[in-house]
Amino acid sequence: xxxxxxxxxxxxxxxxxxxxxxxxxxxxxxxxxxxxxxxxxxxxxxxxxxxxxxxxxxxxxxxxxxxxxxxxxxxxxxxxxxxxxxxxxxxxxxxxxxxxxxxxxxxxxxxxxxxxxxxxxxxxxxxxxxxxxxxxxxxxxxxxxxxxxxxxxxxxxxxxxxxxxxxxxxxxxxxxxxxxxxxxxxxxxxxxxxxxxxxxxxxxxxxxxxxxxxxxxxxxxxxxxxxxxxxxxxxxxxxxxxxxxxxxxxxxxxxxxxxxxxxxxxxxxxxxxxxxxxxxxxxxxxxxxxxxxxxxxxxxxxxxxxxxxxxxxxxxxxxxxxxxxxxxxxxxxxxxxxxxxxxxxxxxxxxxxxxxxxxxxxxxxxxxxxxxxxxxxxxxxxxxxxxxxxxxxxxxxxxxxxxxxxxxxxxxxxxxxxxxxxxxxxxxxxxxxxxxxxxxxxxxxxxxxxxxxxxxxxxxxxxxxxxxxxxxxxxxxxxxxxxxxxxxxxxxxxxxxxxxxxxxxxxxxxxxxxxxxxxxxxxxxxxxxxxxxxxxxxxxxxxxxxxxxxxxxxx
Amino acid sequence: xxxxxxxxxxxxxxxxxxxxxxxxxxxxxxxxxxxxxxxxxxxxxxxxxxxxxxxxxxxxxxxxxxxxxxxxxxxxxxxxxxxxxxxxxxxxxxxxxxxxxxxxxxxxxxxxxxxxxxxxxxxxxxxxxxxxxxxxxxxxxxxxxxxxxxxxxxxxxxxxxxxxxxxxxxxxxxxxxxxxxxxxxxxxxxxxxxxxxxxxxxxxxxxxxxxxxxxxxxxxxxxxxxx
Numbered sequence: 001x002x003x004x005x006x007x008x009x010x011x012x013x014x015x016x017x018x019x020x021x022x023x024x025x026x027x028x029x030x031x032x033x034x035x036x037x038x039x040x041x042x043x044x045x046x047x048x049x050x051x052x053x054x055x056x057x058x059x060x061x062x063x064x065x066x067x068x069x070x071x072x073x074x075x076x077x078x079x080x081x082x083x084x085x086x087x088x089x090x091x092x093x094x095x096x097x098x099x100x101x102x103x104x105x106x107x108x109x110x111x112x113x114x115x116x117x118x119x120x121x122x123x124x125x126x127x128x129x130x131x132x133x134x135x136x137x138x139x140x141x142x143x144x145x146x147x148x149x150x151x152x153x154x155x156x157x158x159x160x161x162x163x164x165x166x167x168x169x170x171x172x173x174x175x176x177x178x179x180x181x182x183x184x185x186x187x188x189x190x191x192x193x194x195x196x197x198x199x200x201x202x203x204x205x206x207x208x209x210x211x212x213x214x215x216x217x218x219x220x221x222x223x224x225x226x227x228x229x230x231x232x233x234x235x236x237x238x239x240x241x242x243x244x245x246x247x248x249x250x251x252x253x254x255x256x257x258x259x260x261x262x263x264x265x266x267x268x269x270x271x272x273x274x275x276x277x278x279x280x281x282x283x284x285x286x287x288x289x290x291x292x293x294x295x296x297x298x299x300x301x302x303x304x305x306x307x308x309x310x311x312x313x314x315x316x317x318x319x320x321x322x323x324x325x326x327x328x329x330x331x332x333x334x335x336x337x338x339x340x341x342x343x344x345x346x347x348x349x350x351x352x353x354x355x356x357x358x359x360x361x362x363x364x365x366x367x368x369x370x371x372x373x374x375x376x377x378x379x380x381x382x383x384x385x386x387x388x389x390x391x392x393x394x395x396x397x398x399x400x401x402x403x404x405x406x407x408x409x410x411x412x413x414x415x416x417x418x419x420x421x422x423x424x425x426x427x428x429x430x431x432x433x434x435x436x437x438x439x440x441x442x443x444x445x446x447x448x449x450x451x452x453x454x455x456x457x458x459x460x461x462x463x464x465x466x467x468x469x470x471x472x473x474x475x476x477x478x479x480x481x482x483x484x485x486x487x488x489x490x491x492x493x494x495x496x497x498x499x500x501x502x503x504x505x506x507x508x509x510x511x512x513x514x515x516x517x518x519x520x521x522x523x524x525x526x527x528x529x530x531x532x533x534x535x536x537x538x539x540x541x542x543x544x545x546x547x548x549x550x551x552x553x554x555x
Numbered sequence: 556x557x558x559x560x561x562x563x564x565x566x567x568x569x570x571x572x573x574x575x576x577x578x579x580x581x582x583x584x585x586x587x588x589x590x591x592x593x594x595x596x597x598x599x600x601x602x603x604x605x606x607x608x609x610x611x612x613x614x615x616x617x618x619x620x621x622x623x624x625x626x627x628x629x630x631x632x633x634x635x636x637x638x639x640x641x642x643x644x645x646x647x648x649x650x651x652x653x654x655x656x657x658x659x660x661x662x663x664x665x666x667x668x669x670x671x672x673x674x675x676x677x678x679x680x681x682x683x684x685x686x687x688x689x690x691x692x693x694x695x696x697x698x699x700x701x702x703x704x705x706x707x708x709x710x711x712x713x714x715x716x717x718x719x720x721x722x723x724x725x726x727x728x729x730x731x732x733x734x735x736x737x738x739x740x741x742x743x744x745x746x747x748x749x750x751x752x753x754x755x756x757x758x759x760x761x762x763x764x765x766x767x768x769x770x771x772x773x774x775x776x777x778x779x780x781x782x
Contacts, residue, residue: 055758056738058730062654159774177774179765189777197774215760218735225758338765340754376733376754381726392629392695392725397637397751404752405765 006038006247010267010278014038015548017268017282019254019297022099023530024517024537025288026232027147030239031541033246037548040247040280041240042270044293045095047250048102049233053223057377060221066103068095072433076440077481081421087430090441091483093290097250098233100290101530102223105344105373106201106230108153109528110144110535112164113137114354114365118523125363128417128446129320133522134494134503137164143535148199151230151534152207155199162194162350172205174198174346175213179337180408181346184370187467188349198345198369201230201530210234215342220373249280255436257285257301257310257513265513271434283554284512286505286544288537291321291486291518292424296439298490298515299426311490311507311515316500318425320418321441322487322524325449326366327457327477329410331469332386338405339372345411346370352456353526364452366414366526368460372407379404386473410463412456413527417446418488445479453477485529490519504543505536512553516540613651613659617682619644621666624684626728628691636747638728646731646742647724653740658723665720672697695721 008014015037018025025041033039048066059065068091076085094100114121116133124130145168147153157169174197177185181198188195202219203212211226219229227234240246251273258266258279267281287294295318299309309317348369355365374384380400382391384407390396422444426437454477464472493499496508501520507513516537518529525532547553611619626638626647638644651659666683672694673680680686683694699721731742733749736756743749746756763769 054738055735056740057734058650058654058738058740156774159776174774176762176764177768177771179767182767182771185774214758215762215764216758217760335766336753337767338753341760341764342762376749376752377730380729380733380752392699393692394631394633397630397633397635401635401751401753404754 004244005241006243006245008038008040008247008280010280013267013281013283014040015283016040016286016544017042017280017284018286018288019268020099020288020290020293020517021097021237021248022094022232022288022290022517023101023533024540025286026098026101026236026240027534027537028286028288028516028541028544029246029248030236031538032545033240033243035541035545036245037545038245039240040249040282042252042254042268042280043097043099043248043250044253045097045250047097047248048223050223050225050227053225055216055218055222055375057375060103061378064095066094066096066221066223067092074430074432074438076427076430076438078440078442079444079479081442085427085440085442088481090439090481091292091486093292093484093486096233097237097248098223098231101231102229102233103221104201104231104530105220105371106530107345107348107369107528108148108155108199108201108531109348109350109367109526110164110166111137111140111525111532112162112353115523115525116140122357122363125417125446125448127419129420129498130418131493131498131522134492140532140535140539141165141167143538144531146538147531147534150538151201151232151235152203152210153199153201153230153531154204156197159196160194160350162353170199172203172207175200175202175204175343176215176346178339178342178346178370178372179335180339180370180372183333183337183408183467184347184410184463187463187465188347190466191462193349193351195347195349198348200343200345202343203228203230208235213343217340217342218375219343221375253434254289254297255300255434257287257297259301259303259305259310259510263305263510265510275434284514284544284548286514286516288515288517291489291521292439292441292483294515294517294519295424295489296426300436306509311500311509311513313509314497314500316491316498318423318489319420320488320491321422321424321443321483322416322418322485322521323443323480323483324413324416324485324487324524324527324529325364325445325453325480326411326413326527327453327460327475328412329457329460329464329472329474330384330386331408331410331464331467331472332403333406333408333467333469336405337372337408339408340376340405344371344373350526352459355452355455360451360455362448362451362455363417364415364448366412366452366456367528368456368463369411369413370463371409371411373409374407376404379407386471408464408467408469410460412453412460414449414452414456415526416449416487416524418491418523419444419446424486424489441481441483443480443483450477450479485518485524485527487518487521487524487529490515491522492520493522504547505540506547514540514544609645611645611648613648614644618662618666619648620684621669621682622647622662622724624691625669625695625724626731628688628695629725629728630732635751638732640744641732641748642741642744643728643731645744646734646740647727649741650727650731655723655727661720661723665724668720669694669698699725
């Protein structure tokens with residue numbers, strides 16, 4: 001914290017206003033301010049720091065310290081466009097400086113080559129709008145490396161035979177192996193599979209004034225008190241502020257991108273914490289508000305010139321939503337595993353990254369990890385206990401006393417097929433606490449996503465079996481109605497008819513409007529999107545810098 | 556706006572983990588892992604003292620006795636501490652004037668409902684807290700019988716005023732038993748809930764963590780590790 005942090009007036013026309021300070025916004029802010037541009041970041045949530053974080057589950061689960069507020073920002077849900085949507089909480093995302101990177105699990109898998117060219121490889125899939133990316137793995141590889149070295153990722157190069165090529169090893173070794181990692185590794189090898197140390201965006205060694213992980217155990221859902229988790233807050237935001245050219249402005253809820261008579265963005269209109277309205281002027285606008293709020297903001301910015309929403313002349317904004325399919329199987333062991341200590345994941349496997357549709361009868365692929373990511377209250381309230389465990393009384397107490405230190409989760413993560421009707425849009429009736437139309441989710445999994453989730457989950461049970469679980473069960477695989485990974489809703493593409501942004505992240509319709517976050521995705525990958533969001537952000541910063549330096553943005 | 560309300564001076568929200576510096580971890584390890592740790596660890600231990608005075612902010616004493624009796628059937632005291640020893644009733648009392656204030660009437664109505672069920676089942680009985688354990692369990696069976704379908708969720712927010720009262724008090728009892736004892740919410744007194752489930756009360760752990768990683772030699776490639 002220095003005194004020479006940049007401060008701008010809304011009336012100052014800065015070079016870039018960035019909406020959102022999370023995985024993508026934090027990187028864009030750091031890169032663009034480092035490149036000499038004047039930047040204002042508008043973040044709807046508060047500016048918390050490590051000393052505000054805590055292990056208080058009530059603060060996290062009930063008071064939404066780090067995340068969107070379901071009461072202030074209600075949602076609606078429907079399965080198909082012909083239904084009337086009903087109020088229902090549909091998503092959770094980070095709502096604080098640092099965004100979702102504050103509280104994520106920090107699984108940092110790269111996409112593989114296949115993820116960018118899958119449509120060409122597998123052909124058309126009925127009921128899906130699957131297409132190739134306009135960029136390839138090779139285009140993004142330098143940026144994956146950049147993320148790993150700049151934010152700090154632990155991992156072991158060459159440990160997985162399925163890994164795509166990389167130009168540089170990880171900057172630091174993997175985190176310690178947990179007991180569930182040992183158990184997963186032994187069982188998976190028994191089954192002929194290839195488990196390997198999980199790449200994690202958590203420091204295994206001190207780095208850049210940040211601590212290594214101290215294994216506190218409150219990781220998924222919680223902010224890191226020692227800056228070991230490589231959030232934008234810990235890694236990027238301080239560097240952006242240090243340039244003296246970047247202002248992070250919290251409690252600033254953007255609800256409109258202002259457009260001039262030429263159809264150019266002139267800035268972002270936002271509510272401050274007192275609900276006063278301001279226009280932050282800028283030469284260009286970058287929206288990194290996540291795969292739900294980015295399309296919502298474009299739709300909220302409808303005007304005479306853009307009656308269906310900004311950058312939405314083709315009606316694609318908000319569509320092709322992908323959530324990643326997956327499931328959870330659980331087991332209880334005799335051994336004292338104590339996996340409540342430490343980060344969530346230490347072993348994963350990618351043997352099923354590319355399943356053969358001819359063999360399995362459906363399209364898709366994914367990965368598995370062993371973890372324990374439940375905090376005590378969440379575990380005992382029901383999330384961690386076998387079905388039919390008494391819910392109160394002595395037997396309930398005995399179950400939590402025995403199982404808490406002996407339970408393992410096997411998570412499966414997989415592809416999600418894009419469908420035109422799966423979308424985020426504006427609810428026609430329900431309003432949020434600021435009087436803005438609520439976010440409406442329309443979603444029904446592609447049948448192949450369900451088949452994949454079941455297939456992977458079965459494998460999770462097999463691994464638990466091979467590992468000697470005394471008891472095992474699985475959460476039912478049901479059609480998803482709750483979103484954490486928010487992908488594909490303003491997708492990138494060469495064809496302006498079927499995509500929202502080009503490969504420079506510039507919207508096809510508005511020359512000085514850029515979008516970069518999970519909404520930019522064309523395919524879903526195999527379930528761990530953040531590293532790819534961040535690689536796209538580093539790449540977008542390069543592209544946008546080049547355009548700006550050539551005078552091709554504001555001219 | 557919750558966003559702007561960051562003025563809480565509650566010392567337990569702060570980095571109380573600094574005071575939990577884990578006896579038994581080597582100083583060399585701490586220094587190597589977290590250079591800031593060693594100096595920070597000298598920070599006063601005094602902040603940990605639990606101020607939970609035996610005073611209620613919401614319940615009348617007779618209501619508190621009923622709530623404590625219910626919580627004690629949900630997590631009974633036996634060879635190990637239960638809801639009573641963890642001070643769950645104090646947690647719930649504070650919950651009802653903080654994050655769960657919209658459940659106040661659910662508690663008042665719920666306690667009334669319990670009294671009604673008790674009197675119907677066991678004529679003459681008036682107070683849940685004076686009934687023998689078998690009668691208490693029978694009342695809670697009746698109260699919770701409709702809720703068996705309520706299954707686990709990873710993202711449960713089991714604090715809705717519209718849910719059955721038993722679910723609310725069950726969740727609050729569990730939370731009051733297992734909440735971080737440093738959270739300042741008057742639950743999990745002296746960390747007894749965590750002791751019951753085998754969770755060490757520390758903010759810092761050093762590998763090995765459990766039985767299986769203790770003698771684990773580390774990841775090795777296998778010959779078959781070829782595609």
